[in-house]
Amino acid sequence: MAKSISFEAEPRERAGKGAARAVRRLGRVPAVIYGDSKDPVLVSLSARDLSRSYTSLKFFSTLCEVKVGKETYRTLPRDVQLDPVTDIPVHVDFLRVSAKTKVSVSVPLVFAGIEKSPGLKRGGVLNVITHTLDLRCPADKIPEILSFDASNLDVGESVHVSHILLPEGVDLAVKGRDHTIATIVAPSALKSEEGSAAGNAAAPAAAAPAAAAPAAAAGEAKK
Template sequence: MSDVVELPADERERAGKGPARAARRAGQVPGVIYGAKKDPIMIAVQNKQLNKLLHSGGFFSTLFDVKVGSKSERVLPRDVQFDPVTDQPVHVDFLRVSAATSVNVEVAVNFLNEKDCPGLTEGGVLNVVRYEIELACRADTIPQQIDIDLTGLQVGDGIHISMVKLPDGVEPTITDRDFTIATIAAPTVVTEEAAEAAAEAAAAEGEGEGEGSEEAKSEDESGDS
């Protein structure tokens, strides 16, 4: 389970564009806490702190205790809106959760033991199809990451969800197929070298044909004289 992170916030008295703009001018990002059949709470969090959390990874699979005055709300991030020009966050949504709340979250994949993977040590390439896996679980069982062991895998092997041991009570949201997470692809260097060799051979053949044409042309001109 991921650690719960404390996040201080100020309560906003009113919703609307005016208060939201005022919060942004003050270096804050407006947001809302909703869910659990309770009234929503309008909040504002520090822009710098939110940006740091967004860039640290795993933001949407992390539980937060948002401190609003003397109260604390256990929440899970659901959405962040960004300015299309500056790419800065302009609004954030949090969902109230409890230990029993069922959620769907995308959790990052972490690959282990690359040095013990013959396919990689012999020059193969790890081709990642899914950097994150969407999981269904209770809020108190969200894994911090999904570890995948590469030990013993050869070139051409694929890693499917059926090969991954998930924690108890955690399941993939895709259940109708054994989807691929990554493959060990053939060495790209060999492919590039083969392509270069083919290109050089084609160029050499072209030069040979050109020389033959020049020789034939010279012979024709000598015959004419």
């Protein structure tokens, strides 16, 4: 299970663009906590604290404990709005969750032992097509990462969704699609060698019919 993040938040009395701008001038980011069939809670977070966390690939799959006074809300980040010019967070949406809440999250994929793989030792390159996997699971069972042992991958071999072992209680968000996640791509030098070998093997086969043609013509002339 992924480790949780804690934020010290302050309550906001008013919503709206004017109130949000006033909060940002104080170095804070307006946010809202919603869900679980309860009224939304308006809060603000330290811009510095938020910036340290949201840039992580795991941010949207990590539980966040938002503390507002004596109240602590167990949440999951759902959206971060960014300034179109500076890319600085300007608003955050948190979904209130409980242990029974099932959520959809994208969890990062890690390829362990790839440096030991025969494919990389032969000069191949790991081509990662999908860096995360979409899952459906209880909020308290969100895995921090999904790891695949790539130490035996050779050139031309691929990793598919079905190769990833999921923890108990965790399912794929979309089932029945066994798409490719990563593959070991052959280096250009190896491709050239294989192409030359294929060409050399094809040459004698092509020469045989050509050599047989004059002999057949000579036989016809004798008749």
